[in-house]
Amino acid sequence: MRILFVDDDPDTRALAIRAVTHEFPNATIREAMDLTSLDEVLQERPPEILVTDFDLRWTDGIKIFDRVKAANPLCCTVMFTGTGNEELAVRALKHGFDDYVVKGSKQLRRLAITVRSAYERNNRLRELGESRDLVLKELYHRLHNNLQLVISLLRMTEKTLGHESDRQQIADLGRRIQALSALQEEFYRSEDFRRVNFSSFLERLARNLLETSGGRIELTAELNLVELPVDLAVPLGLIANEILNATLKHASPDDRPGHLSMRLEQIAETLILRISGDGAGSGEDPDTAKTGLGMRLIQRLATQIEGEVSLEHHAAGAAWQVSVPL
Amino acid sequence: MAGERSSMSEKLRVLVVDDEALVADFIADLVEEAGHEVIGIAATREKALEYLERSAIDLAILDIRLKGRLNGIDLAQATRAREIPHMFITGSGDPSTREAAEATGPLAILQKPFSQERLVSVLSQMAQRDHSLN
Numbered sequence: 001m002r003i004l005f006v007d008d009d010p011d012t013r014a015l016a017i018r019a020v021t022h023e024f025p026n027a028t029i030r031e032a033m034d035l036t037s038l039d040e041v042l043q044e045r046p047p048e049i050l051v052t053d054f055d056l057r058w059t060d061g062i063k064i065f066d067r068v069k070a071a072n073p074l075c076c077t078v079m080f081t082g083t084g085n086e087e088l089a090v091r092a093l094k095h096g097f098d099d100y101v102v103k104g105s106k107q108l109r110r111l112a113i114t115v116r117s118a119y120e121r122n123n124r125l126r127e128l129g130e131s132r133d134l135v136l137k138e139l140y141h142r143l144h145n146n147l148q149l150v151i152s153l154l155r156m157t158e159k160t161l162g163h164e165s166d167r168q169q170i171a172d173l174g175r176r177i178q179a180l181s182a183l184q185e186e187f188y189r190s191e192d193f194r195r196v197n198f199s200s201f202l203e204r205l206a207r208n209l210l211e212t213s214g215g216r217i218e219l220t221a222e223l224n225l226v227e228l229p230v231d232l233a234v235p236l237g238l239i240a241n242e243i244l245n246a247t248l249k250h251a252s253p254d255d256r257p258g259h260l261s262m263r264l265e266q267i268a269e270t271l272i273l274r275i276s277g278d279g280a281g282s283g284e285d286p287d288t289a290k291t292g293l294g295m296r297l298i299q300r301l302a303t304q305i306e307g308e309v310s311l312e313h314h315a316a317g318a319a320w321q322v323s324v325p326l
Numbered sequence: 327m328a329g330e331r332s333s334m335s336e337k338l339r340v341l342v343v344d345d346e347a348l349v350a351d352f353i354a355d356l357v358e359e360a361g362h363e364v365i366g367i368a369a370t371r372e373k374a375l376e377y378l379e380r381s382a383i384d385l386a387i388l389d390i391r392l393k394g395r396l397n398g399i400d401l402a403q404a405t406r407a408r409e410i411p412h413m414f415i416t417g418s419g420d421p422s423t424r425e426a427a428e429a430t431g432p433l434a435i436l437q438k439p440f441s442q443e444r445l446v447s448v449l450s451q452m453a454q455r456d457h458s459l460n
Contacts (some may be wrong), residue, residue: 080383115329137418137420140418140419141417141419142417144417144419144437144438144439145438147439148346148440149348152348153348155352155355156352158352174442178441181438181439188419208441208444211441214384280376
Protein backbone atom coordinates (compact mmCIF):
# COMPACT_ATOMS: atom_id res chain seq x y z
CA MET A 1 0.00 0.00 0.00
CA ARG A 2 1.39 3.41 -1.01
CA ILE A 3 -0.04 6.55 0.59
CA LEU A 4 0.89 10.09 -0.41
CA PHE A 5 0.38 13.04 1.93
CA VAL A 6 0.40 16.59 0.58
CA ASP A 7 0.34 19.44 3.08
CA ASP A 8 2.56 22.52 3.54
CA ASP A 9 2.56 22.22 7.32
CA PRO A 10 5.03 19.51 8.50
CA ASP A 11 3.25 19.12 11.86
CA THR A 12 -0.12 18.48 10.23
CA ARG A 13 1.52 16.03 7.84
CA ALA A 14 3.13 14.15 10.73
CA LEU A 15 -0.16 13.94 12.66
CA ALA A 16 -2.13 12.84 9.61
CA ILE A 17 0.48 10.21 8.76
CA ARG A 18 0.40 8.87 12.30
CA ALA A 19 -3.38 8.63 12.29
CA VAL A 20 -3.66 6.98 8.87
CA THR A 21 -0.81 4.50 9.37
CA HIS A 22 -2.72 3.30 12.41
CA GLU A 23 -5.29 1.98 9.88
CA PHE A 24 -2.66 0.86 7.35
CA PRO A 25 0.36 -0.25 9.44
CA ASN A 26 2.26 -1.72 6.46
CA ALA A 27 1.80 1.23 4.14
CA THR A 28 4.69 2.96 2.39
CA ILE A 29 4.33 6.65 3.17
CA ARG A 30 5.41 9.38 0.76
CA GLU A 31 5.18 13.13 1.27
CA ALA A 32 5.13 16.00 -1.19
CA MET A 33 6.02 19.55 -0.21
CA ASP A 34 6.43 21.01 -3.68
CA LEU A 35 6.01 20.19 -7.34
CA THR A 36 9.41 18.51 -7.60
CA SER A 37 8.81 16.09 -4.75
CA LEU A 38 5.29 15.39 -6.08
CA ASP A 39 6.61 14.57 -9.55
CA GLU A 40 9.33 12.39 -8.06
CA VAL A 41 6.75 10.31 -6.19
CA LEU A 42 4.48 10.03 -9.23
CA GLN A 43 7.30 8.99 -11.52
CA GLU A 44 8.70 6.48 -9.08
CA ARG A 45 5.43 4.70 -8.17
CA PRO A 46 2.09 6.52 -8.07
CA PRO A 47 0.20 6.23 -4.78
CA GLU A 48 -2.89 4.13 -4.15
CA ILE A 49 -4.21 6.64 -1.60
CA LEU A 50 -3.85 10.43 -1.67
CA VAL A 51 -4.51 12.68 1.34
CA THR A 52 -4.14 16.33 0.37
CA ASP A 53 -4.83 19.78 1.73
CA PHE A 54 -6.67 22.25 -0.50
CA ASP A 55 -4.71 25.45 0.20
CA LEU A 56 -1.07 25.00 -0.71
CA ARG A 57 1.51 27.69 -1.30
CA TRP A 58 2.59 26.15 -4.60
CA THR A 59 -0.72 24.84 -5.99
CA ASP A 60 -4.12 23.63 -4.79
CA GLY A 61 -5.67 20.27 -3.90
CA ILE A 62 -7.69 20.06 -7.13
CA LYS A 63 -4.55 20.31 -9.25
CA ILE A 64 -2.82 17.72 -7.04
CA PHE A 65 -5.82 15.44 -7.63
CA ASP A 66 -5.53 15.84 -11.42
CA ARG A 67 -1.81 15.05 -11.42
CA VAL A 68 -2.16 12.01 -9.17
CA LYS A 69 -5.17 10.64 -11.06
CA ALA A 70 -3.29 11.04 -14.34
CA ALA A 71 -0.56 8.83 -12.89
CA ASN A 72 -2.96 6.35 -11.27
CA PRO A 73 -6.64 6.71 -12.24
CA LEU A 74 -7.61 4.18 -9.56
CA CYS A 75 -6.03 6.16 -6.70
CA CYS A 76 -8.34 6.74 -3.72
CA THR A 77 -8.43 10.45 -2.85
CA VAL A 78 -9.37 12.27 0.36
CA MET A 79 -9.19 16.03 0.91
CA PHE A 80 -8.07 17.09 4.40
CA THR A 81 -8.31 20.82 4.75
CA GLY A 82 -8.66 23.63 7.22
CA THR A 83 -10.43 25.93 4.81
CA GLY A 84 -13.56 24.00 5.43
CA ASN A 85 -16.76 25.25 3.97
CA GLU A 86 -19.61 23.53 2.19
CA GLU A 87 -18.77 25.09 -1.12
CA LEU A 88 -15.26 23.65 -1.13
CA ALA A 89 -16.54 20.24 0.00
CA VAL A 90 -19.03 20.15 -2.85
CA ARG A 91 -16.36 21.28 -5.29
CA ALA A 92 -13.93 18.59 -4.14
CA LEU A 93 -16.54 15.82 -4.32
CA LYS A 94 -17.80 17.01 -7.69
CA HIS A 95 -14.26 17.00 -8.99
CA GLY A 96 -13.98 13.35 -8.02
CA PHE A 97 -12.51 13.22 -4.50
CA ASP A 98 -13.74 10.13 -2.70
CA ASP A 99 -14.24 12.01 0.56
CA TYR A 100 -13.54 15.17 2.49
CA VAL A 101 -12.52 15.82 6.13
CA VAL A 102 -12.18 19.22 7.82
CA LYS A 103 -9.01 19.64 9.89
CA GLY A 104 -9.21 19.81 13.68
CA SER A 105 -7.60 18.20 16.70
CA LYS A 106 -10.39 15.67 17.08
CA GLN A 107 -10.60 15.01 13.35
CA LEU A 108 -7.49 12.86 12.98
CA ARG A 109 -9.28 9.66 13.98
CA ARG A 110 -12.04 10.62 11.62
CA LEU A 111 -9.52 11.13 8.82
CA ALA A 112 -8.13 7.62 9.35
CA ILE A 113 -11.59 6.02 9.29
CA THR A 114 -12.62 8.07 6.26
CA VAL A 115 -9.51 7.02 4.32
CA ARG A 116 -10.08 3.36 5.23
CA SER A 117 -13.74 3.35 4.18
CA ALA A 118 -13.08 5.37 0.99
CA TYR A 119 -10.34 2.92 0.05
CA GLU A 120 -12.58 -0.11 0.65
CA ARG A 121 -15.49 1.49 -1.20
CA ASN A 122 -13.16 2.20 -4.12
CA ASN A 123 -11.98 -1.40 -4.20
CA ARG A 124 -15.53 -2.74 -4.13
CA LEU A 125 -16.49 -0.47 -7.01
CA ARG A 126 -13.47 -1.57 -9.00
CA GLU A 127 -14.27 -5.24 -8.43
CA LEU A 128 -17.86 -4.62 -9.46
CA GLY A 129 -16.64 -2.83 -12.58
CA GLU A 130 -14.29 -5.68 -13.42
CA SER A 131 -16.97 -8.32 -13.03
CA ARG A 132 -19.38 -6.18 -15.07
CA ASP A 133 -16.75 -6.00 -17.85
CA LEU A 134 -16.31 -9.74 -17.68
CA VAL A 135 -20.04 -10.39 -17.98
CA LEU A 136 -20.24 -7.91 -20.82
CA LYS A 137 -17.39 -9.53 -22.73
CA GLU A 138 -18.97 -12.94 -22.26
CA LEU A 139 -22.39 -11.74 -23.37
CA TYR A 140 -20.92 -9.99 -26.40
CA HIS A 141 -19.01 -13.11 -27.37
CA ARG A 142 -22.08 -15.33 -26.90
CA LEU A 143 -24.33 -12.96 -28.83
CA HIS A 144 -22.00 -12.74 -31.81
CA ASN A 145 -21.39 -16.48 -31.83
CA ASN A 146 -25.13 -17.11 -31.75
CA LEU A 147 -25.73 -14.63 -34.56
CA GLN A 148 -23.08 -16.48 -36.54
CA LEU A 149 -24.88 -19.73 -35.80
CA VAL A 150 -28.16 -18.23 -37.06
CA ILE A 151 -26.45 -17.16 -40.28
CA SER A 152 -24.89 -20.61 -40.68
CA LEU A 153 -28.35 -22.18 -40.21
CA LEU A 154 -29.82 -19.81 -42.78
CA ARG A 155 -27.12 -20.80 -45.21
CA MET A 156 -27.89 -24.49 -44.69
CA THR A 157 -31.56 -23.75 -45.34
CA GLU A 158 -30.69 -21.68 -48.42
CA LYS A 159 -28.85 -24.64 -49.92
CA THR A 160 -31.92 -26.84 -49.69
CA LEU A 161 -34.06 -24.40 -51.70
CA GLY A 162 -34.62 -24.95 -55.40
CA HIS A 163 -35.69 -21.50 -56.53
CA GLU A 164 -33.26 -18.66 -56.96
CA SER A 165 -35.79 -16.13 -55.62
CA ASP A 166 -36.21 -18.16 -52.41
CA ARG A 167 -32.47 -18.35 -51.97
CA GLN A 168 -32.27 -14.61 -52.50
CA GLN A 169 -34.79 -14.03 -49.72
CA ILE A 170 -32.69 -16.06 -47.30
CA ALA A 171 -29.52 -14.22 -48.36
CA ASP A 172 -31.30 -10.89 -47.74
CA LEU A 173 -32.33 -12.10 -44.30
CA GLY A 174 -28.70 -12.97 -43.58
CA ARG A 175 -27.68 -9.43 -44.55
CA ARG A 176 -30.32 -7.98 -42.20
CA ILE A 177 -28.91 -10.00 -39.33
CA GLN A 178 -25.41 -8.87 -40.31
CA ALA A 179 -26.55 -5.23 -40.19
CA LEU A 180 -27.97 -5.70 -36.70
CA SER A 181 -24.73 -7.30 -35.66
CA ALA A 182 -22.68 -4.36 -37.01
CA LEU A 183 -24.88 -2.05 -34.93
CA GLN A 184 -24.32 -4.23 -31.90
CA GLU A 185 -20.60 -3.94 -32.40
CA GLU A 186 -20.82 -0.15 -32.44
CA PHE A 187 -22.75 -0.20 -29.17
CA TYR A 188 -20.08 -2.35 -27.61
CA ARG A 189 -17.35 -0.03 -28.87
CA SER A 190 -19.12 3.08 -27.60
CA GLU A 191 -18.91 1.68 -24.05
CA ASP A 192 -22.10 3.59 -23.40
CA PHE A 193 -24.67 1.09 -24.72
CA ARG A 194 -27.25 3.86 -24.98
CA ARG A 195 -25.72 5.77 -27.87
CA VAL A 196 -23.91 4.71 -30.99
CA ASN A 197 -21.61 6.37 -33.50
CA PHE A 198 -23.94 6.09 -36.48
CA SER A 199 -21.41 7.36 -39.04
CA SER A 200 -18.99 4.62 -38.14
CA PHE A 201 -21.79 2.05 -38.40
CA LEU A 202 -22.89 3.32 -41.85
CA GLU A 203 -19.36 3.23 -43.20
CA ARG A 204 -18.84 -0.32 -41.89
CA LEU A 205 -22.19 -1.47 -43.30
CA ALA A 206 -21.54 0.02 -46.74
CA ARG A 207 -18.02 -1.38 -46.95
CA ASN A 208 -19.26 -4.87 -45.98
CA LEU A 209 -21.97 -4.74 -48.63
CA LEU A 210 -19.60 -3.37 -51.27
CA GLU A 211 -17.45 -6.48 -50.99
CA THR A 212 -20.18 -8.19 -53.02
CA SER A 213 -19.54 -5.83 -55.92
CA GLY A 214 -16.00 -7.13 -56.31
CA GLY A 215 -14.61 -3.58 -56.28
CA ARG A 216 -16.71 -2.41 -59.24
CA ILE A 217 -18.61 0.11 -57.15
CA GLU A 218 -16.89 3.14 -55.76
CA LEU A 219 -18.09 4.61 -52.48
CA THR A 220 -18.17 8.27 -51.55
CA ALA A 221 -19.13 8.83 -47.94
CA GLU A 222 -19.61 12.19 -46.33
CA LEU A 223 -20.66 11.30 -42.84
CA ASN A 224 -20.72 13.97 -40.22
CA LEU A 225 -20.27 12.29 -36.90
CA VAL A 226 -23.69 11.79 -35.41
CA GLU A 227 -24.21 9.86 -32.22
CA LEU A 228 -27.68 8.38 -31.95
CA PRO A 229 -29.60 6.79 -29.10
CA VAL A 230 -30.24 3.07 -29.41
CA ASP A 231 -33.99 3.38 -30.06
CA LEU A 232 -33.30 5.53 -33.11
CA ALA A 233 -30.08 3.88 -34.30
CA VAL A 234 -31.55 0.37 -34.68
CA PRO A 235 -34.53 1.23 -36.92
CA LEU A 236 -32.53 3.80 -38.91
CA GLY A 237 -29.70 1.30 -39.28
CA LEU A 238 -32.11 -1.29 -40.69
CA ILE A 239 -33.58 1.32 -43.06
CA ALA A 240 -30.07 2.21 -44.28
CA ASN A 241 -29.34 -1.49 -44.77
CA GLU A 242 -32.45 -1.95 -46.96
CA ILE A 243 -31.67 1.14 -49.03
CA LEU A 244 -28.04 0.17 -49.53
CA ASN A 245 -29.01 -3.36 -50.55
CA ALA A 246 -31.66 -2.10 -52.97
CA THR A 247 -29.23 0.40 -54.44
CA LEU A 248 -26.40 -2.08 -54.77
CA LYS A 249 -28.58 -4.83 -56.24
CA HIS A 250 -29.34 -2.69 -59.23
CA ALA A 251 -26.20 -0.65 -59.46
CA SER A 252 -23.41 -1.70 -61.76
CA PRO A 253 -25.37 -3.95 -64.15
CA ASP A 254 -23.35 -5.79 -66.80
CA ASP A 255 -20.22 -5.34 -64.69
CA ARG A 256 -20.00 -1.66 -65.53
CA PRO A 257 -18.44 0.46 -62.80
CA GLY A 258 -20.95 2.12 -60.55
CA HIS A 259 -20.91 4.69 -57.84
CA LEU A 260 -22.57 4.82 -54.45
CA SER A 261 -22.72 7.94 -52.37
CA MET A 262 -23.84 8.41 -48.76
CA ARG A 263 -24.27 11.63 -46.89
CA LEU A 264 -25.32 11.97 -43.27
CA GLU A 265 -25.82 15.33 -41.62
CA GLN A 266 -27.77 17.05 -38.93
CA ILE A 267 -29.58 20.20 -39.99
CA ALA A 268 -31.12 21.96 -36.99
CA GLU A 269 -33.21 19.30 -35.26
CA THR A 270 -33.40 16.98 -38.25
CA LEU A 271 -31.11 14.15 -39.23
CA ILE A 272 -30.84 13.69 -42.98
CA LEU A 273 -29.45 10.59 -44.64
CA ARG A 274 -29.02 10.62 -48.40
CA ILE A 275 -28.03 7.53 -50.34
CA SER A 276 -27.76 7.45 -54.10
CA GLY A 277 -26.44 5.05 -56.71
CA ASP A 278 -25.53 6.04 -60.25
CA GLY A 279 -25.44 2.63 -61.91
CA ALA A 280 -28.16 2.40 -64.58
CA GLY A 281 -31.33 1.07 -63.02
CA SER A 282 -30.06 1.66 -59.58
CA GLY A 283 -32.65 1.46 -56.85
CA GLU A 284 -35.52 -0.99 -56.78
CA ASP A 285 -37.76 -1.32 -59.78
CA PRO A 286 -40.56 1.21 -59.10
CA ASP A 287 -43.26 -1.37 -59.84
CA THR A 288 -42.05 -3.87 -57.30
CA ALA A 289 -40.71 -1.30 -54.89
CA LYS A 290 -44.10 -0.59 -53.37
CA THR A 291 -44.84 -4.21 -52.58
CA GLY A 292 -41.36 -5.62 -51.92
CA LEU A 293 -40.41 -6.62 -48.39
CA GLY A 294 -37.50 -4.17 -48.40
CA MET A 295 -39.78 -1.21 -49.06
CA ARG A 296 -42.34 -2.39 -46.54
CA LEU A 297 -39.64 -2.62 -43.90
CA ILE A 298 -38.37 0.84 -44.78
CA GLN A 299 -41.83 2.37 -44.51
CA ARG A 300 -42.76 0.57 -41.31
CA LEU A 301 -39.49 1.45 -39.57
CA ALA A 302 -39.73 5.06 -40.78
CA THR A 303 -43.15 5.33 -39.09
CA GLN A 304 -41.60 4.03 -35.88
CA ILE A 305 -39.05 6.87 -35.79
CA GLU A 306 -41.48 9.46 -37.24
CA GLY A 307 -39.21 9.81 -40.24
CA GLU A 308 -39.92 10.49 -43.90
CA VAL A 309 -38.46 8.57 -46.79
CA SER A 310 -38.38 9.76 -50.37
CA LEU A 311 -37.09 7.97 -53.47
CA GLU A 312 -36.41 9.64 -56.79
CA HIS A 313 -35.63 7.70 -59.90
CA HIS A 314 -33.70 9.46 -62.59
CA ALA A 315 -31.87 8.49 -65.75
CA ALA A 316 -28.57 7.90 -64.00
CA GLY A 317 -29.95 5.97 -61.05
CA ALA A 318 -31.89 6.57 -57.87
CA ALA A 319 -31.62 8.88 -54.88
CA TRP A 320 -33.04 8.17 -51.45
CA GLN A 321 -33.51 10.61 -48.64
CA VAL A 322 -34.47 9.78 -45.06
CA SER A 323 -35.31 12.66 -42.70
CA VAL A 324 -35.73 11.97 -39.00
CA PRO A 325 -36.58 14.44 -36.24
CA LEU A 326 -34.02 14.34 -33.41
CA MET B 327 4.46 -31.23 -46.05
CA ALA B 328 3.30 -28.34 -43.95
CA GLY B 329 4.52 -25.04 -45.22
CA GLU B 330 5.09 -26.17 -48.82
CA ARG B 331 2.72 -24.47 -51.19
CA SER B 332 0.73 -26.34 -53.81
CA SER B 333 2.49 -25.46 -57.03
CA MET B 334 1.09 -24.48 -60.43
CA SER B 335 -2.31 -23.93 -58.85
CA GLU B 336 -4.14 -21.21 -57.03
CA LYS B 337 -6.29 -23.75 -55.23
CA LEU B 338 -5.58 -23.31 -51.53
CA ARG B 339 -5.44 -26.15 -49.02
CA VAL B 340 -7.30 -24.82 -46.03
CA LEU B 341 -7.61 -25.92 -42.41
CA VAL B 342 -10.75 -24.73 -40.60
CA VAL B 343 -10.62 -24.51 -36.82
CA ASP B 344 -13.85 -23.70 -34.95
CA ASP B 345 -15.47 -25.45 -32.00
CA GLU B 346 -18.98 -24.63 -33.23
CA ALA B 347 -19.67 -27.48 -35.66
CA LEU B 348 -22.28 -25.68 -37.79
CA VAL B 349 -20.13 -22.58 -38.09
CA ALA B 350 -17.09 -24.71 -39.03
CA ASP B 351 -19.19 -26.43 -41.72
CA PHE B 352 -20.42 -23.07 -42.96
CA ILE B 353 -16.85 -21.75 -43.29
CA ALA B 354 -15.76 -25.00 -44.97
CA ASP B 355 -18.65 -24.72 -47.46
CA LEU B 356 -17.67 -21.17 -48.36
CA VAL B 357 -14.03 -22.21 -48.82
CA GLU B 358 -15.01 -25.07 -51.14
CA GLU B 359 -17.49 -22.96 -53.10
CA ALA B 360 -14.69 -20.46 -53.68
CA GLY B 361 -12.80 -23.29 -55.39
CA HIS B 362 -10.40 -24.27 -52.63
CA GLU B 363 -9.85 -27.51 -50.75
CA VAL B 364 -10.69 -28.07 -47.10
CA ILE B 365 -7.93 -30.28 -45.69
CA GLY B 366 -9.67 -30.69 -42.35
CA ILE B 367 -12.01 -29.28 -39.77
CA ALA B 368 -10.78 -29.18 -36.17
CA ALA B 369 -12.73 -28.26 -33.05
CA THR B 370 -9.82 -28.33 -30.60
CA ARG B 371 -6.27 -27.05 -30.41
CA GLU B 372 -4.92 -30.61 -30.26
CA LYS B 373 -6.79 -31.76 -33.35
CA ALA B 374 -5.67 -28.65 -35.20
CA LEU B 375 -2.02 -29.29 -34.25
CA GLU B 376 -2.34 -32.84 -35.60
CA TYR B 377 -3.46 -31.45 -38.96
CA LEU B 378 -0.62 -28.92 -38.93
CA GLU B 379 1.86 -31.75 -38.34
CA ARG B 380 0.41 -34.19 -40.84
CA SER B 381 -0.87 -32.19 -43.77
CA ALA B 382 0.29 -29.67 -46.31
CA ILE B 383 -1.71 -26.53 -45.57
CA ASP B 384 -1.70 -23.15 -47.33
CA LEU B 385 -4.02 -21.31 -44.95
CA ALA B 386 -5.43 -21.85 -41.46
CA ILE B 387 -8.75 -20.20 -40.61
CA LEU B 388 -8.85 -19.98 -36.83
CA ASP B 389 -11.46 -19.20 -34.20
CA ILE B 390 -9.81 -17.46 -31.24
CA ARG B 391 -11.74 -19.03 -28.38
CA LEU B 392 -11.91 -22.80 -28.48
CA LYS B 393 -13.94 -24.40 -25.70
CA GLY B 394 -13.73 -21.20 -23.67
CA ARG B 395 -9.96 -20.76 -23.90
CA LEU B 396 -7.89 -18.44 -26.08
CA ASN B 397 -6.29 -21.37 -27.91
CA GLY B 398 -6.57 -19.75 -31.31
CA ILE B 399 -3.70 -17.42 -30.41
CA ASP B 400 -1.47 -20.43 -29.54
CA LEU B 401 -2.46 -22.06 -32.79
CA ALA B 402 -1.60 -18.91 -34.72
CA GLN B 403 1.88 -19.03 -33.25
CA ALA B 404 2.15 -22.70 -34.23
CA THR B 405 1.10 -21.91 -37.81
CA ARG B 406 3.60 -19.05 -37.98
CA ALA B 407 6.38 -21.32 -36.79
CA ARG B 408 5.54 -23.52 -39.78
CA GLU B 409 5.28 -20.50 -42.12
CA ILE B 410 1.61 -21.17 -42.78
CA PRO B 411 -0.47 -18.00 -43.15
CA HIS B 412 -3.52 -17.72 -40.92
CA MET B 413 -6.60 -15.59 -40.41
CA PHE B 414 -9.03 -15.30 -37.52
CA ILE B 415 -12.81 -15.48 -37.47
CA THR B 416 -13.90 -14.58 -33.96
CA GLY B 417 -16.91 -13.71 -31.85
CA SER B 418 -14.73 -11.80 -29.42
CA GLY B 419 -14.82 -8.01 -29.55
CA ASP B 420 -12.55 -7.54 -26.56
CA PRO B 421 -9.77 -5.06 -27.48
CA SER B 422 -7.03 -6.91 -25.56
CA THR B 423 -7.91 -10.22 -27.27
CA ARG B 424 -7.90 -8.42 -30.60
CA GLU B 425 -4.51 -6.92 -29.85
CA ALA B 426 -3.11 -10.34 -29.01
CA ALA B 427 -4.61 -11.69 -32.23
CA GLU B 428 -3.16 -8.87 -34.31
CA ALA B 429 0.29 -9.47 -32.80
CA THR B 430 0.35 -12.90 -34.49
CA GLY B 431 0.31 -11.25 -37.93
CA PRO B 432 -2.93 -12.66 -39.42
CA LEU B 433 -4.04 -12.02 -43.01
CA ALA B 434 -7.32 -10.72 -41.59
CA ILE B 435 -9.48 -10.74 -38.48
CA LEU B 436 -13.17 -11.18 -39.28
CA GLN B 437 -15.76 -10.43 -36.64
CA LYS B 438 -18.59 -12.94 -36.23
CA PRO B 439 -21.08 -12.90 -37.78
CA PHE B 440 -18.69 -12.35 -40.65
CA SER B 441 -19.43 -11.22 -44.14
CA GLN B 442 -19.19 -14.15 -46.54
CA GLU B 443 -17.93 -11.84 -49.25
CA ARG B 444 -15.11 -10.65 -47.04
CA LEU B 445 -13.95 -14.22 -46.43
CA VAL B 446 -14.12 -15.00 -50.15
CA SER B 447 -12.18 -11.83 -50.89
CA VAL B 448 -9.38 -12.74 -48.43
CA LEU B 449 -9.20 -16.22 -49.97
CA SER B 450 -9.00 -14.90 -53.50
CA GLN B 451 -6.35 -12.32 -52.60
CA MET B 452 -4.26 -15.02 -51.06
CA ALA B 453 -4.80 -17.45 -53.93
CA GLN B 454 -3.76 -14.78 -56.44
CA ARG B 455 -0.68 -13.97 -54.38
CA ASP B 456 0.28 -17.65 -54.20
CA HIS B 457 -0.39 -18.10 -57.89
CA SER B 458 1.87 -15.22 -58.81
CA LEU B 459 4.55 -16.55 -56.44
CA ASN B 460 4.41 -19.89 -58.21
